[in-house]
Amino acid sequence: MSVTLNPYLSFRDEAREAMEFYRSVLGGELTLSTFADFGQGDEEAEADKIMHGQLTSEHLTLMGADTPNEMPYEVGTNFAVSLSGGPEDEETLRGYWEGLAEGGRVVLPLEPSPWGDAFGMLNDRFGVQWMVNIGQAAPTEG
Numbered sequence: 001m002s003v004t005l006n007p008y009l010s011f012r013d014e015a016r017e018a019m020e021f022y023r024s025v026l027g028g029e030l031t032l033s034t035f036a037d038f039g040q041g042d043e044e045a046e047a048d049k050i051m052h053g054q055l056t057s058e059h060l061t062l063m064g065a066d067t068p069n070e071m072p073y074e075v076g077t078n079f080a081v082s083l084s085g086g087p088e089d090e091e092t093l094r095g096y097w098e099g100l101a102e103g104g105r106v107v108l109p110l111e112p113s114p115w116g117d118a119f120g121m122l123n124d125r126f127g128v129q130w131m132v133n134i135g136q137a138a139p140t141e142g
Contacts, residue, residue, distance in 0.1 A: 002085060002089065003083060003084070003085040003089050003092055003093060003096075004061065004082075004083070004084050004085065005081060005082070005083055006061045006062065006063055006081070006082045006084065007062060007063070007079060007080075007081065007082070008063040008064065008065075008079065008080040008081065008082040008131055009062070009063070009064040009065075009078060009079050010064070010065060010066075010067045010073065010078040010079065010080070011050075011064060011065070011066050011067065011078065012066065012067055012073045013049065013066055014066070015032075015049065015050035015053055015064050015065050015066040016032060016050050016053070018064060019032065019050070019053040019055055019062075019064050022055055022062055022064075023055055026055065026057055026060065026062070027057050027058075028055050028056050028057025028058070028060075029055070029056050029057070030053065030054070030055045031053065031054050031056075032050050032052075032053045033050070033051050033052045033053070034047060034048050034049060034050060034051060035047055035048075035049055035050075035051045035066075035068075036048065037051065038051055038114045038115055039114060040114055045069075046066075046068060046069065049066035049068075050064070050065050050066045051065055051066070052065050052115075053065060063082055077129075079129070080121070080128075080129035080130060080131050081128065081129070081130050081131070082130075082131045082132075082133065083096055083130065083131070083132045083133070084132075084133045084134075084135070085133075085134060085135065086134075086135040086137075087134065087135060087136055087137045089134065090118075090134050093132055093134050094110070094134070096132065097110050097120060097122070097132045100122060100124045100130050101122050101124075102125070103124070103125035104122050104123050104124040104125045105122060105123045106120065106121075106122045107120075107121040107122055107123060107129075108120050108121040108122075110132055110134075113133075116136050117133050117134055117135050117136055118132075118133070118134040118136070119131070119132065119133050119134075120132050
């Protein structure tokens with residue numbers, strides 16, 4: 001795997017509809033995971049909302065999710081940049097994290113997530129939102 005940089009869009013209760021729309025226009029394979037799929041969400045009403053959506057085609061990867069009710073949501077700031085890679089990219093991704101965090105604000109520390117990867121969110125010193133995801137090695141059967 002290699003490090004990838006992707007746009008990540010946020011929605012308020014419309015992620016499923018939006019991501020399906022983008023698939024209809026751009027083509028590709030769409031995967032959608034709900035808050036319930038990862039045992040997350042403080043409210044029953046949020047269980048079926050999208051925690052992570054990913055549209056992958058020959059030319060692009062677009063990600064998106066619903067913003068939980070307890071988090072602020074403002075159109076115009078509803079996007080972030082996502083840096084992703086595998087375990088072999090951990091040193092590089094942690095270096096990016098440290099650099100981007102300098103003078104910025106960590107929103108969610110880069111640490112183990114419910115889906116098993118290391119994940120963190122921050123706003124850099126210019127106000128740009130970043131997400132870093134470090135995939136973990138797949139378990140080996142033995």
